[in-house]
Amino acid sequence: MAKTTGQNAEAAVEIPVDALTETQARAELDRLSEALARANQAYHAEDAPEISDAEYDALKRRNASIEARFPALKRADSPSDQVGAAPSEGFSKVTHTLRMLSLSNAFDDHDVRDFDRGIRKYLGLSETDPLVYTAEPKIDGLSLSLRYEGGALVQAATRGDGSIGENVTANARTIADIPHRIAGAPGVLEVRGEVYMSHADFEALNARQAEAGQKTFANPRNAAAGSLRQLDATITAARPLKFFAYGWGEVSAPVFDTQNGALAQLGAWGFAINPLTVRCTDPDAMLAHYARIEDQRATLGYDIDGVVYKVDDLNLQRRLGFRSTTPRWAIAHKFPAELAWTRLESIDIQVGRTGALSPVARLQPVTVGGVVVSNATLHNEDYIAGRGADGRPIRDGKDIRVGDWVQVYRAGDVIPKVADVDLSKRPADTMPYVFPTTCPECGSAAIREEGDAVRRCTGGLICPAQAVEKLKHFVSRAAFDIEGIGAKQVEMFYHDDQLAVREPADIFTLEARDRQNLTRLSNRDGWGETSAKNLFQAIDEKREIPFERLLFGLGIRHVGEVAAKDLARHYGSWEALAQALDTARPAALAERAAERAAEAERAAAAKEDRRARIAEARAAALADCAVPPAAQAAWSDLVAADGIGPVLALSLSDAMANPEERGAFDRLLAHLTPIPPETRASDSPVAGKTVVFTGTLEKMTRAEAKARAEALGAKVSGSVSARTDLLVAGPGAGSKAAKAADLGIETIDEDAWLALIDGA
DNA sequence: GTGCCTCGAGTTCC
DNA sequence: CTCGAGGCAC
Numbered sequence A: 001m002a003k004t005t006g007q008n009a010e011a012a013v014e015i016p017v018d019a020l021t022e023t024q025a026r027a028e029l030d031r032l033s034e035a036l037a038r039a040n041q042a043y044h045a046e047d048a049p050e051i052s053d054a055e056y057d058a059l060k061r062r063n064a065s066i067e068a069r070f071p072a073l074k075r076a077d078s079p080s081d082q083v084g085a086a087p088s089e090g091f092s093k094v095t096h097t098l099r100m101l102s103l104s105n106a107f108d109d110h111d112v113r114d115f116d117r118g119i120r121k122y123l124g125l126s127e128t129d130p131l132v133y134t135a136e137p138k139i140d141g142l143s144l145s146l147r148y149e150g151g152a153l154v155q156a157a158t159r160g161d162g163s164i165g166e167n168v169t170a171n172a173r174t175i176a177d178i179p180h181r182i183a184g185a186p187g188v189l190e191v192r193g194e195v196y197m198s199h200a201d202f203e204a205l206n207a208r209q210a211e212a213g214q215k216t217f218a219n220p221r222n223a224a225a226g227s228l229r230q231l232d233a234t235i236t237a238a239r240p241l242k243f244f245a246y247g248w249g250e251v252s253a254p255v256f257d258t259q260n261g262a263l264a265q266l267g268a269w270g271f272a273i274n275p276l277t278v279r280c281t282d283p284d285a286m287l288a289h290y291a292r293i294e295d296q297r298a299t300l301g302y303d304i305d306g307v308v309y310k311v312d313d314l315n316l317q318r319r320l321g322f323r324s325t326t327p328r329w330a331i332a333h334k335f336p337a338e339l340a341w342t343r344l345e346s347i348d349i350q351v352g353r354t355g356a357l358s359p360v361a362r363l364q365p366v367t368v369g370g371v372v373v374s375n376a377t378l379h380n381e382d383y384i385a386g387r388g389a390d391g392r393p394i395r396d397g398k399d400i401r402v403g404d405w406v407q408v409y410r411a412g413d414v415i416p417k418v419a420d421v422d423l424s425k426r427p428a429d430t431m432p433y434v435f436p437t438t439c440p441e442c443g444s445a446a447i448r449e450e451g452d453a454v455r456r457c458t459g460g461l462i463c464p465a466q467a468v469e470k471l472k473h474f475v476s477r478a479a480f481d482i483e484g485i486g487a488k489q490v491e492m493f494y495h496d497d498q499l500a501v502r503e504p505a506d507i508f509t510l511e512a513r514d515r516q517n518l519t520r521l522s523n524r525d526g527w528g529e530t531s532a533k534n535l536f537q538a539i540d541e542k543r544e545i546p547f548e549r550l551l552f553g554l555g556i557r558h559v560g561e562v563a564a565k566d567l568a569r570h571y572g573s574w575e576a577l578a579q580a581l582d583t584a585r586p587a588a589l590a591e592r593a594a595e596r597a598a599e600a601e602r603a604a605a606a607k608e609d610r611r612a613r614i615a616e617a618r619a620a621a622l623a624d625c626a627v628p629p630a631a632q633a634a635w636s637d638l639v640a641a642d643g644i645g646p647v648l649a650l651s652l653s654d655a656m657a658n659p660e661e662r663g664a665f666d667r668l669l670a671h672l673t674p675i676p677p678e679t680r681a682s683d684s685p686v687a688g689k690t691v692v693f694t695g696t697l698e699k700m701t702r703a704e705a706k707a708r709a710e711a712l713g714a715k716v717s718g719s720v721s722a723r724t725d726l727l728v729a730g731p732g733a734g735s736k737a738a739k740a741a742d743l744g745i746e747t748i749d750e751d752a753w754l755a756l757i758d759g760a
Numbered sequence B: 001g002t003g004c005c006t007c008g009a010g011t012t013c014c
Numbered sequence C: 001c002t003c004g005a006g007g008c009a010c
Helices: A022-045 A053-069 A109-123 A199-211 A220-228 A233-237 A259-268 A283-299 A314-320 A381-385 A464-475 A487-495 A504-515 A529-541 A547-553 A561-571 A574-605 A609-623 A629-640 A646-657 A659-669 A702-711 A735-743 A750-757
Strands: A093-095 A104-106 A133-139 A142-149 A152-158 A164-166 A188-196 A242-251 A278-280 A304-311 A330-334 A339-351 A357-368 A371-377 A405-411 A415-421 A544-546 A673-675 A690-694 A715-717 A726-729 A746-748
Touching: A104 A109, A109 A283, A109 A304, A109 A314, A109 A330, A133 A242, A133 A259, A133 A283, A142 A220, A142 A242, A152 A164, A188 A220, A199 A220, A220 A233, A242 A259, A259 A314, A278 A283, A283 A304, A304 A314, A339 A464, A357 A381, A357 A405, A371 A405, A464 A487, A464 A504, A504 A529, A504 A659, A544 A547, A547 A561, A547 A574, A547 A673, A561 A574, A574 A629, A574 A646, A629 A646, A646 A659, A690 A702, A690 A735, A702 A715, A702 A750, A726 A735, A726 A750, A735 A746, A746 A750
Parallel strands: A104 A330, A371 A415, A544 A673, A690 A715, A690 A726, A726 A746
Antiparallel strands: A093 A164, A133 A278, A133 A304, A142 A152, A142 A188, A188 A242, A304 A330, A339 A357, A339 A405, A357 A371, A405 A415
16 A cells, blocks of 8 residues: 655645545546556656656555545556556666665673673773663564655665665665655655565465465565565565664764664654664663563564664764774674574585685575575584584584484574584484595695694695685686676686686686687587677776785685785785785795794694604704895885784785796786775875874773774874874873884874864 | 784575 | 684783
């Protein structure tokens, strides 16, 4: 049913619905039907709306009101039941102006109390200072961001990866809980909430689907997701979707000052707000509310998967800010995961890009939390044996064997894991699982470094599994992101003896080889002239590549997205990086020698004589290499860089010094033009500066000061050095202030600092 | 040395 | 999404 509440100014000049005669009503419904059909045609098919959204909505509302008063007159082809022509292809992308974040999780009372304690610590509040939270059920659906401009709904976007979602505006318009217009809203207002389906609606829908011979849905969440992501909005319109608002994104004017007040305002604007939302003044109250909600869970009529706690005061929320992917001011207290028992049929070993051997459980299919699970991760060797990484027993030390009855759950309601074993049902003939010590893919030795949880194949690029996984990483979204090459194509290209894409450089020679009739991509299944041409073009587009993506794409261990960015910024170019690493190599080897020596000492202490002697000899051999000062300087510069420690530095050095790997890098670089990272000139006066805080800060805590400074592009360090640009000294500053004075470094107090960053 | 906090790497199903 | 572990602050 369409909404009939809300402002109806556009229809004011027409006869009020209450005053219509039946004849007038019939004529009007005909007229509205025609007008709406025309508007739909113009909007969807020709992409050139004839009337504004507001006018369109007014027509629809009037149509719905008339139908509500004269149900018998409702046309068979009523516009209420349809939404117009389907867009020609998939959804367009929407970049969220403010990222849609996920929440960190709490699994027990202890985590919730830690959450409260952490917030108090960050804000510098004592345990007794008042602090208000809101607690509300966490709806198990899918998040949606609704953008209103001038009070009119102009865009609805799914969460996607948090930054980029899909434009599902036409579909969202069909959801009755979502107002098309809101009165008195700021110029720009993004409302965020959860789309879900009630149990009753879900069952009715599945019954209808089954009757019509259509596929049924595994659970309400899948049904809601599938319904919202229909390309044809008329299908979405026929699905009973609902919506709870719980938050917001961009808002052009400051209209809220507490979370609770914001919800009340959203409610006043016509959004459905979950009735089980309360304010709590301490963790005990939060936990009590959690218990209440858990009790009611089965009778709510819709799925929830926990309770969300948020700091109520939005000023405090602002001060708390965000970690990399989650806000500090909110947490999701999850209900215990659903469990299921099934038989473990076999254990397979997968080999990852770094050579890591990962055991995967093949299970007799079983339904867990509404999804059929047939595979589950077994983490690593120790986990199967019943030991944690620290060597302490887990599952009471019970090991996992093929043939066992095992308990499965979906961690975070997503990743299936084996949690427990039923020893009473263990068949008599089972044997403890023997973890392979050679790589199942290439036969090379698979060894486990001391203190490491994983066993790794030592085959390097000889190992086809590692080579393929490395290539998959190379073409992945965060690296080269080559359109037309995904995991499947990589497999095919690698194993095809003519295409022979065995390392990244081979991707960039594909077209040339194709031209010379060496490969003939278009002869392959699923590849025609056009798709081949498109692929070559997509590859060409990536010959110019941001330096940090290149670095990430190389797949060097410990060099992930963030470290790659740090390195790119530190060195600026591949040449500079390569040269620095070549220079630093002797120092890197000395570093390793020192580590080995320390290891030898420890081993000797443990009376493992033979191994100790070997390690010692190795260390001595390496220590003999003299370390030129230039090498030491280059090495120090590397490990002093932000976020780069000795482990990463050594891994990088090894990769660059390894002839096979370096050869592959050099061959690849011959085809590329890396783009230097932006030397971004941020507006902030502290951008790019290195700042040190010392003494007592009175208006903010240390953590807060650091987070804010970093958000403005400053680098915060703990100690004063020649590289420090600015010292912020509170009362009680001691040696750091003296040192800064010595070095002639600018020193200001907290107020001056706040004035400096004010407005940024 | 200990204890966060983040990052990296590996994972399943639709 | 989770675990393990690296990096860094205390």
